Amino acid sequence: MRPAFSKNIAGMSGNMIREILKLTQQPEVISFAGGMPPVDAFPVDALREISEMVFDKYKGGIFQYGTSEGFLPLREFIVTWMAEKGVKTELDEVLITSGAQQGIDLMAKAFLNSGDGVVIEKPTYLAAIQIFSLYGAEFVYGDADEQGFVPQSLRRAAGEKNCKLLYLVSNFQNPTGITLAGERRQELADLLSELEMVLIEDDPYGDLRYSGDNIKPVKSYDRENRAVYLGSFSKIISPGLRVGFAVGPKEIVGKLVVGKQLSDVHTSNLTQAIIYEFCAQGLIKPHIESLKLHYRKKCDLMLELMSVHFPPTATWARPEGGLFIWVQLPEGTVATELFKEAIKEKVVFIPGGSFFAGGGGANTLRLNFSNATEGQIEEGIIRLGKVMNKFMA
Amino acid sequence: MRPAFSKNIAGMSGNMIREILKLTQQPEVISFAGGMPPVDAFPVDALREISEMVFDKYKGGIFQYGTSEGFLPLREFIVTWMAEKGVKTELDEVLITSGAQQGIDLMAKAFLNSGDGVVIEKPTYLAAIQIFSLYGAEFVYGDADEQGFVPQSLRRAAGEKNCKLLYLVSNFQNPTGITLAGERRQELADLLSELEMVLIEDDPYGDLRYSGDNIKPVKSYDRENRAVYLGSFSKIISPGLRVGFAVGPKEIVGKLVVGKQLSDVHTSNLTQAIIYEFCAQGLIKPHIESLKLHYRKKCDLMLELMSVHFPPTATWARPEGGLFIWVQLPEGTVATELFKEAIKEKVVFIPGGSFFAGGGGANTLRLNFSNATEGQIEEGIIRLGKVMNKFMA
Numbered sequence: 001m002r003p004a005f006s007k008n009i010a011g012m013s014g015n016m017i018r019e020i021l022k023l024t025q026q027p028e029v030i031s032f033a034g035g036m037p038p039v040d041a042f043p044v045d046a047l048r049e050i051s052e053m054v055f056d057k058y059k060g061g062i063f064q065y066g067t068s069e070g071f072l073p074l075r076e077f078i079v080t081w082m083a084e085k086g087v088k089t090e091l092d093e094v095l096i097t098s099g100a101q102q103g104i105d106l107m108a109k110a111f112l113n114s115g116d117g118v119v120i121e122k123p124t125y126l127a128a129i130q131i132f133s134l135y136g137a138e139f140v141y142g143d144a145d146e147q148g149f150v151p152q153s154l155r156r157a158a159g160e161k162n163c164k165l166l167y168l169v170s171n172f173q174n175p176t177g178i179t180l181a182g183e184r185r186q187e188l189a190d191l192l193s194e195l196e197m198v199l200i201e202d203d204p205y206g207d208l209r210y211s212g213d214n215i216k217p218v219k220s221y222d223r224e225n226r227a228v229y230l231g232s233f234s235k236i237i238s239p240g241l242r243v244g245f246a247v248g249p250k251e252i253v254g255k256l257v258v259g260k261q262l263s264d265v266h267t268s269n270l271t272q273a274i275i276y277e278f279c280a281q282g283l284i285k286p287h288i289e290s291l292k293l294h295y296r297k298k299c300d301l302m303l304e305l306m307s308v309h310f311p312p313t314a315t316w317a318r319p320e321g322g323l324f325i326w327v328q329l330p331e332g333t334v335a336t337e338l339f340k341e342a343i344k345e346k347v348v349f350i351p352g353g354s355f356f357a358g359g360g361g362a363n364t365l366r367l368n369f370s371n372a373t374e375g376q377i378e379e380g381i382i383r384l385g386k387v388m389n390k391f392m393a
Numbered sequence: 394m395r396p397a398f399s400k401n402i403a404g405m406s407g408n409m410i411r412e413i414l415k416l417t418q419q420p421e422v423i424s425f426a427g428g429m430p431p432v433d434a435f436p437v438d439a440l441r442e443i444s445e446m447v448f449d450k451y452k453g454g455i456f457q458y459g460t461s462e463g464f465l466p467l468r469e470f471i472v473t474w475m476a477e478k479g480v481k482t483e484l485d486e487v488l489i490t491s492g493a494q495q496g497i498d499l500m501a502k503a504f505l506n507s508g509d510g511v512v513i514e515k516p517t518y519l520a521a522i523q524i525f526s527l528y529g530a531e532f533v534y535g536d537a538d539e540q541g542f543v544p545q546s547l548r549r550a551a552g553e554k555n556c557k558l559l560y561l562v563s564n565f566q567n568p569t570g571i572t573l574a575g576e577r578r579q580e581l582a583d584l585l586s587e588l589e590m591v592l593i594e595d596d597p598y599g600d601l602r603y604s605g606d607n608i609k610p611v612k613s614y615d616r617e618n619r620a621v622y623l624g625s626f627s628k629i630i631s632p633g634l635r636v637g638f639a640v641g642p643k644e645i646v647g648k649l650v651v652g653k654q655l656s657d658v659h660t661s662n663l664t665q666a667i668i669y670e671f672c673a674q675g676l677i678k679p680h681i682e683s684l685k686l687h688y689r690k691k692c693d694l695m696l697e698l699m700s701v702h703f704p705p706t707a708t709w710a711r712p713e714g715g716l717f718i719w720v721q722l723p724e725g726t727v728a729t730e731l732f733k734e735a736i737k738e739k740v741v742f743i744p745g746g747s748f749f750a751g752g753g754g755a756n757t758l759r760l761n762f763s764n765a766t767e768g769q770i771e772e773g774i775i776r777l778g779k780v781m782n783k784f785m786a
Binding site: 005039042051052055130237268 | 396397398399400402405406415427429430432433435437440441444445448452453454455456457458459460490491492494495498502503504505506507520523524527528557591627630631632633634635642644645647648651652654655656657658659660661662663664667
């Protein structure tokens with residue numbers, strides 16, 4: 001049989017990053033590819049105790065159908081959690097999602113007709129590019145520099161195609177690690193109103209800041225309520241539990257709830273309750289502090305080793321947080337070819353071209369520092385440095 | 394702000410059934426509305442023990458990202474589970490979903506372009522109608538009688554519009570309770586090949602048979618591999634854990650995996666592992682047997698009380714399994730009006746019109762017998778009988 005797939009999915013195969021991740025499950029391969037926490041960073045004992053408490057406290061109710069909006073105590077917690085980030089929100093503006101990625105999918109479902117434009121950065125989060133493509137979106141690229149998205153470029157971009165949505169990772173962007181500068185955030189929020197656009201502010205990494213001052217979300221400047229903020233517990237508790245949230249105007253959240261009802265009905269009550277109790281018991285903040293110490297140390301180590309072992313023509317910036325270091329190789333260097341040499345030496349990364357919708361970025365690559373051990377970082381950067389020196393000679 | 398929502402979601406508000414379910418959370422209201430297990434039917438102690446075992450056995454790994462295809466041991470279990478149902482399948486034909494409903498959504502995402510036709514029964518599962526609508530589907534109605542879908546009607550239906558998909562609930566259909574007759578299943582499977590159509594066989598209730606013989610899924614007759622079978626643990630373990638599965642040709646499952654990656658990445662590992670261990674420890678079959686005893690008793694009780702208290706002009710068939718009794722009122726009786734009277738007497742049901750895409754069925758209603766206690770069934774049917782007798786006098 002040759003099934004007649006929908007036109008948007010027909011040409012799509014698996015996400016290249018997830019395919020690379022499968023490769024890296026071979027032993028001895030040192031992977032800087034994924035964006036995963038290391039297994040030893042999960043608060044397993046605490047989560048185990050919390051889950052026992054959840055069974056005691058909620059009993060059979062936790063196994064029943066829940067509301068599509070999400071587990072009420074967790075939604076209430078999100079209201080206070082956002083308030084601490086400078087975002088005033090109300091209960092009916094909060095939806096619990098099965099990871100922040102589902103928030104992107106639900107926003108696409110709520111807004112996009114085939115052919116509509118979406119403004120994105122180049123490069124940006126690969127799965128977001130793919131999700132929008134699956135709804136038939138066309139891309140318009142705003143400008144970005146080392147201070148992040150350039151607000152005034154939205155003026156030009158919004159005029160092209162039928163652009164309703166702007167998608168940004170505001171803190172420690174994936175893949176570049178760049179953070180949208182504080183002074184640009186108010187300006188951007190004001191422009192949303194002027195241009196009648198909706199911002200998807202994706203912020204899975206914002207709590208993982210290793211240097212510099214915290215910056216309030218764009219959403220906190222959003223007086224006309226035109227931004228939907230997507231948060232996640234994947235990077236600060238566990239990705240395997242699949243719990244995130246969306247915070248936005250209730251009119252939009254109402255449509256996200258319709259989409260949620262019609263995709264997975266609701267996120268698992270058990271995982272929502274575990275996340276809630278972990279937060280409510282006051283375990284989340286000390287856990288984030290310990291993750292920050294842990295990741296900062298790995299980030300520093302990787303940067304230090306890179307400056308020793310990488311060829312001088314490779315350049316990168318020190319990220320202030322998040323999980324990634326973004327490397328620029330000289331023009332003409334092809335990172336996918338470098339990848340083939342690196343896998344022979346059992347060290348892998350993500351070639352940066354994947355993050356460029358519409359092409360480009362062949363000479364870039366993304367390194368993750370959270371998942372490997374310090375020993376693996378040391379050995380892996382030495383291996384990769386050798387491969388790079390040979391490849392780029 | 395007036396956001397420009399996508400054309401398919403713009404007119405859609407919450408699912409009527411879930412809105413009714415919110416109403417029924419008032420105390421004293423006896424609800425025959427939902428399709429929920431009763432809270433006391435959940436194997437809470439066993440699930441608690443299983444979850445402790447999951448923490449011991451899988452440790453931190455359970456909190457890490459998993460593959461989009463699903464938790465490997467659970468996928469392997471599904472292969473044997475399907476074999477017992479007469480369906481030979483292989484590992485790469487199995488995808489774990491966040492409930493069977495996600496399987497419908499992913500099938501729609503994989504196949505439907507806006508304007509494509511989907512063949513459905515009238516009436517059929519409300520959320521399926523809404524999911525297909527969200528992808529811009531148009532509906533073509535096959536014929537159905539007390540033996541279920543009439544295979545030869547697919548010949549006519551498939552010719553209308555660009556129909557690629559046929560959606561059926563093959564056992565104890567929601568809302569009618571009707572089961573597709575065994576002798577029609579081979580014929581239907583053969584027609585799929587002839588007409589180059591793909592069947593979505595949604596079977597959340599198939600394990601809950603109270604009388605008659607088990608019938609093998611349509612999928613078991615599907616020699617050319619044109620059917621995707623959707624199964625669920627919602628009705629036989631817990632809906633709140635949100636675990637279901639899709640089994641189909643690997644070419645189709647490959648596209649479902651792409652859609653899954655781009656909607657929620659993967660289903661929670663913890664809930665998948667809990668479901669797996671519950672099954673692997675041999676707890677699933679005795680639990681299904683106990684549910685069948687429990688639900689059969691409630692079904693019999695409700696039917697007996699209905700025959701005493703309902704007006705003689707109301708008719709219904711005895712379902713052989715599942716969760717619902719489908720009631721026909723005389724032509725011209727409007728069940729949504731009856732509903733308004735019933736809620737005053739604190740008893741609720743689902744007016745059947747919701748299940749008819751494109752209108753119709755105003756004189757029908759759906760009663761659920763699984764969720765209420767025996768005492769509530771007794772009191773509720775007496776109340777509803779009084780309301781009906783008065784309303785229909």
